[in-house]
Amino acid sequence: MTIRRRTLALAAALAPSVARAQATQGWRPDRPIRLIVPFAPGGSNDIVGRIVAEAASQTLGQPIIVENRAGAGSVIGTEYVARAAPDGYTVLINSSQSTVPAIVARVPYDTLKDFVGVGVAGFSPHVLVVSPRLPAQTAKELVALLKANPGRYNLATAGIGSGVHVAAELFRSIAQAEVEAVHYRGGGPSVAALVAGEAQVGTPTMASSIGQIRGGGVRALAVLSEQRSPALPDVPSAPEAGLPGLIHEEFFPILAPAGTPAPVVAALGAAFRGAIQQSTEKLLDLAGVAPRAGFDAPEQVMALVRDGVERYTAILRAAGVQPE
Structure with missing residues (x-):
């Protein structure tokens, strides 16, 4: 083996440990982190959350414990995170973050101001x-x-x-x-x-x-998409099925309480983004979820949530649905 080949081999072997060091160089947890799923076990947030939590915990060096706090269409668990200490040890995954303010009259937290974006696990x-x-x-x-x-x-x-x-x-x-x-x-x-x-x-x-x-x-x-999904290739798209307007997909924002220090958010974001990339095939196969680029910064995550609120509100008002 030449010196160049030995160098490349060594670099490849060290890559995972270097990535872990870079992901947590500003902050590293010293106890388990809780990922709150505001729905019952077995739903999409629970499945996706468990997939990415397992991989992210390896990077952070601490377990990420998935905790289900169901009730009121995700409001109970989401409020719990909004009120949690902004220290990086409590985070949320909630595909209903944008839909709740469009359909629930009295939300006990601010969907945008009470949270900071960590990442987006994917779209489905x-x-x-x-x-x-x-x-x-x-x-x-x-x-x-x-x-x-x-x-x-x-x-x-x-x-x-x-x-x-x-x-x-x-x-x-x-x-x-x-x-x-x-x-x-x-x-x-x-x-x-x-x-x-x-x-x-x-x-x-x-x-x-x-x-x-x-x-x-x-x-x-x-x-409910413009094209068929590779996860279910035999199922027709909404336009093929004769319902061209029935287009609706969910996305999975990962959020922390507002006020969480920037180095902590950065470390969490790096860990979860690495976990999502590592779990791409698993997410598609088990959950029909496909990651997308462009959500590396907290502002990008929250912009997606804000756009979702506007889009879902428009859909529901057009359908004649008012907040309850």
């Missing part, structure tokens, strides 16, 4: 699904069935203010069908209700439903 479209017991085999058949039976069927959401709720309202508006929205305590319970036949229609996140879709627990009629 929602899916239009039905219980296998429902005879509809296509989206067009589903709309016809709902219109012929107004008020007979239930549409499961992950709670008031959740992204699933926004997708459900968008579907009801576009389909012009009377279907009763039933709010569950998270994406996992809402999908479980569809599998059990307790609810018949759903617009869950891909992360919370992809396992049941592949296993036949629910039937996917459309992916």
